[in-house]
Structure formats: structure tokens, C-alpha cells
Amino acid sequence: MNRLFHILAFCLAFPAVAGDMPPPLQDADFLEVDPAKAKIGQLLFYDKILSGxxxxxxxxxxHHDLAGGDGLSLGIGEGGAGLGPKRLPQTDTTRIIKRIPRNAPALWNLGARDIAVLFHDGRLEISDLYGNGFNSPAEEWLPQGLDNIVAAQALFPLTARFEMAGDPGENQVSGAVIDRIDYAWPILAKRVRVIPEYGEMFVDAFDNIETCEDVTIVEIANALSAFIASEWRNHDSAFDRYLAGDTEALSAEADRGRALFYGKAACASCHSGPLLSDQKFHAIALPAFGPGKTRRFDPQPRDVGRMAESDLLSDAYRFRTPMLRNVALTGPYGHNGAYPTLEGILRHHLAPLDALDKWTRDQARLPKADWLAFVDFAVQSDHREMARHRRAVDITPVDLSDAEISDLVAFLHALTGETALTRPLGRPSSVPSGLPVD
Ligand code: HEC
Ligand code: HEC
Incomplete structure (x- = not known):
């Protein structure tokens, strides 16, 4: 009765605005997950056995302690030691030779059925192009049988040299990747299935697995996706309660921010729909730095975003619109983590070119590595690249007062789930391989 009243009051109070608000997220909007598979996924997610x-x-x-990210602008992949802001790039002969070129996103709500494209540049998407369900960097070599796009995604860090595979010649996995991407996956699958604890769990959880010999990288990826889809699902924020009809859920400040988000500030023109993302690509000219997404024919330390995938000039410097639930927990922000605060990334949206001029290098959260300093900001000395970058801005500047900006920041905080920090499974204290858990 009370709830009905709220819904009624909601419709009456916001006849015009309510039409622009997305519907609340429901159980039916998410993939169903088998808990036994998610449990295997949890262990694999923290098991270093999957790295070369x-x-x-x-x-x-x-990481769980960092709300599903690493708390850095650009992280340090294999070869580093430690976690998050304390992760060190090593200093002796094993020192890393490159930072990870993009920000590690948190994985909130990727189990939503509507997710059709992943990565900052969308290089993985649901598609019939190769007959295996996905258009991905593995093209026709992606295996059949992957449950969903998150399972497909899980295969790529495994083969990425600087993320998990390692340098050529260091191990069998990195060697195999050089020959052909799909040669690496059976090596990793074998490492996992010969550990009795994993073998038994797979036999119990997967109908198609009779003996541990049957376990392939596909079941490993499906287990990882079951874990990600259930573990990082969270939509019980004040805004979610508001969408479900509780007109009192938002503070006065956050409610003014909501009105701006869906009105004058036009945030919802890109951060639209129930997931607060149109899953499309836009250029907002974040300050460029880091080693960039270099390609064989494009060795400059730069990141052209979506263009590297689509080969369309019009896609230069465009990146996917991020979803925003729990965003207050997941800084630094943007595809390269250029801004450590919500206010910073927000002010950048409102006046991108001014913000570019004012940005200072100390905002980048980069673990100290003197031997990488020459490349960290090299792109900023490339005047022609910087001019192209500034010309490609898809966002219209909006003039907001300081009070309005603080209302919008309050709204972004109202997207934090009440249970965001209490996850169903959490980080395991040990894993079947016996390797140390970060
Ligand atoms: C070295 C750090 C690192 C490791 C290890 C790593 N990731 Fe990531 N992950 C990233 C970065 C950086 C991106 C963004 C890359 C891009 O978009 O170009 C990413 C992207 C993702 C995405 C896509 C998110 C989105 O919104 O598009 C998923 C899902 C994901 N990782 C899951 C995994 C899984 C599963 C593993 C283990 C098999 C893994 N990651 C290992 C750094 C890492
Ligand atoms: C033209 C489309 C567009 C509009 C309008 C827009 N955004 Fe964004 N937003 C993006 C894109 C694209 C990114 C990611 C950019 C990148 O990674 O280079 C982003 C990033 C963000 C981030 C960082 C999220 C993260 O996880 O790193 C926040 C917060 C954000 N936007 C909030 C807002 C707010 C608040 C507004 C309204 C003032 C707004 N956006 C308007 C497209 C847009």
C-alpha cells in the first residue's frame, strides 16, 4: 500500500521528468548465474596460475579492496609487485618495460543482458562477423561455446604480453601467443585442470564436463564470467530507490543534481538508459599521457581510441561512455585515469579545452618509475597530435555554477550502492594452485 502510494506520488510529482528517467534495473535485466560456476570463477579470478x-x-x-579497479591511472601488469597504489614496477633486472596503457575499469554490472560492447574502445562486441558470436581481437580464432561477452573478454588479458602473458621467451604461454593467439589458451587450461581441486569443481559444476581432461579455456572463461556477473552486480543506491518510486530517497542536493543530469547539464544524452551509458563512443579530450595503444604501423605513444578498432577517422579519440553506478568508489576517472576526483572529471566535461589547459601532471596516479618518465608525457610534446586531439571534441560545453557542480557531484555519490562494499563471495584467502593471493 505504502509502496503503491509512493509510485503514484512519484508519477504525479514528476510528470514531465519521469518520462526521461530510465526504468529501474530488475533481476530480469541480468544474466542468470550458477553459484557453483561463480565459485570456481572467484578462485580463478585471484589465481596467478592463469598468468604466463x-x-x-x-x-x-x-581488486575487491579497490572496488573492482586498481586505484591507479595506469597500472602495472605482470612483473610488478604489490597492490593498487602500492604496486611497484620493480627496479632490478626484472623491471617492467611499459605501463598498462589504459585505466583498469571496475567491473560493476557487466552481467546486465544489455551489455553489447566491452573495452574502452569497444574492440570486443557481440557480432556475427566471425561465426563465433563476437567481433574480437581473436577474430576467427575465438573458441565456440562462450556463454556471453564477459566470458569472451576474460580470454584477452591472458594473452596480453604486459597484462598477464609475459615477455616472449619467458614462458610457454607468451611464446605460444606469438605464433597464434589461440595457441596459448590450451596451455593455461591444462595448468588449471591438472590441479585436482579445480578438476573436481569443474566436473561437479559443468554438465558437459565428465572428467577433468574435458576442461578447456571455454569453461574457465565461463566460470570467470559467472563470477564477474554475480559478484559485481549492484544496484541498490539511493538513485535506484528513487527510480523504483521512493521520491524521498535522494537528499535535496542529490535531487537537484539529478535534475541537472537529466536536464540542463545534458549528461543523460550519453549516460543514458538503465545502465547510465549509451554504450557508444564519444571524444571528450581527456589529457593524453602514458605509453598509448601503439600498433605495429603506429608506434607513436598515443591512443586514438575507437578509431584503432573501426579505422574511421571520425572515431579518432572517441571512447566508450562508462556506466556510472558506484562511480564514487572507482577513481581515477576516464580511459587513462586522468582525473583523480569526480569534480575534476565533471569540470572537464563542462569545458574540455579549458580543462586541458589547466590540467597538471601530478593528477596522474602513476607508480614512480624513472626509467619510464621519458615516455609518460611524450605525447604532450607532439604538437600536431595535440592539435588533432583538441579538434575532436563531441561534447558541448555547459555553463554551470559552483553550486550546481556540487549538486551534480552529490548526485554521482547517490549512485553508490548501499551494499557495494559487501560482495557475495569476496576475495579468497587462498587458491587451489597454492600461489600467493594479492
Ligand atoms: C594488468 C592489469 C589487468 C589484469 C591482470 C586484468 N585486467 Fe581486466 N582490464 C584491465 C584494463 C587496463 C582494462 C581496460 C582495457 C581497455 O579497455 O583497453 C581491462 C578491462 C577489463 C574488462 C572490460 C571492462 C569494460 O567495462 O569494458 C573486463 C570484464 C576485465 N578487464 C576482466 C578481467 C579478467 C577476467 C581478468 C583476468 C583473466 C583481467 N581483467 C585481468 C586491466 C587488467
Ligand atoms: C557527449 C557524451 C557525454 C556527455 C554529454 C557526458 N559524458 Fe560523461 N563521459 C563520456 C565519455 C565518452 C566518458 C569517458 C571518456 C574517456 O574515457 O575518454 C565519460 C566519463 C565520465 C565519467 C568518468 C567515469 C569513469 O568511470 O571513469 C563521469 C563521472 C562522467 N562521465 C559524468 C558525466 C556527467 C556528470 C555529465 C554531465 C555533466 C556527463 N558525464 C556528460 C561521455 C559523456
Missing amino acids: NRNIACGTCH
């Missing part, structure tokens, strides 16, 4: 040199796990860069 057995020295890094998914959880190292997407």
Missing part, C-alpha cells in the same frame, strides 16, 4: 609467469591475477588489477 604465475605472478599476476585478474584480481591484481580488479
